[in-house]
Amino acid sequence: MLSLMTTDSSPDLDERAPASAAELLARVSQGDQVAFGQLYDQMAPRVLGLVKRLLIDHAQSEEVTQEIFLEIWQSASRYDPRLGGASTWIMTMTHRRAVDRIRASQAGRDRDLRIGIRDRAVEYDQVSETVEVRIENERVGRAMSRLSELQRQAVSLAYYGGYSQTEVAELLKIPLGTVKTRLRDGMIRLRDEMGVAS
Incomplete structure (x- = not known):
């Protein structure tokens, strides 16, 4: 009876034994969606963990993890078991993708900073120009007030x-x-009042 149970249970154990990442990748490269789901279940926690350690931001980490698994689905046929383990291949891809996102985010921040500085400079220049015009108008107004009424009339009209x-x-x-x-x-x-050289 014991040997019968052992014989009966051995095939069940083999069927339930999880496939290795390499086996799953081989099946994924053939378009096996079930194998892809199993690979995802097996590797997603490690992939997300590494991405999150690098990116910190949870939402971005989830997004990058999805991109990584999309890349795995599309490029599983490029995996060569002779060059290393499947987990290593996936984790190397993960690290590369996360670093790419960090670089892209940094480039975006740098670009935003440059635009912000440029916009601030333009804004500053406009303010500066407005102030200069106002000061100049005040100087002209003071100088005009020192003209005779008849001179002021003629200059204002002309x-x-x-x-x-x-x-x-x-x-x-x-x-x-x-x-x-x-x-x-x-x-x-006016020229004399404003100190303009002739």
Whole structure:
């Protein structure tokens, strides 16, 4: 009775004995989905563990683990048992993929940093330019306030209003020569007030 039980149970034990990673990879290379599921169950904890140690971030680690198993499915036929164990082949692939993700993430952070610095510089330049324009406008405003009322009228119309000298003469109802004199004298006074070399 004992020998009968042993004989009956031996085939069951063989059937339940897990296949090695190398055997499973060989079957996966033939498109065996069941073998792929078994390989996944066997190797996923180790693969995820290594990826997580390198990447830290759990969500990224899961994503990279999926990429690794996709690569295993697609490239199982490239595994050569003469060059090393199946587990070693898978873990080497795992390490490479994780390092690639780290490099890609670092490159992304570097790119974002460069863009951020560039954008900050552009923003800074715009602020700087705005401040310079405001300061210059204040200087011009102070200098304009030191002109005579008649000079200020002529300069404002000609340079801020965009009117020609003839149009300024018509608007102010004064001779063209008088406009030219006021503009000349006003510009000399502005130049002196603002400290601009002639």
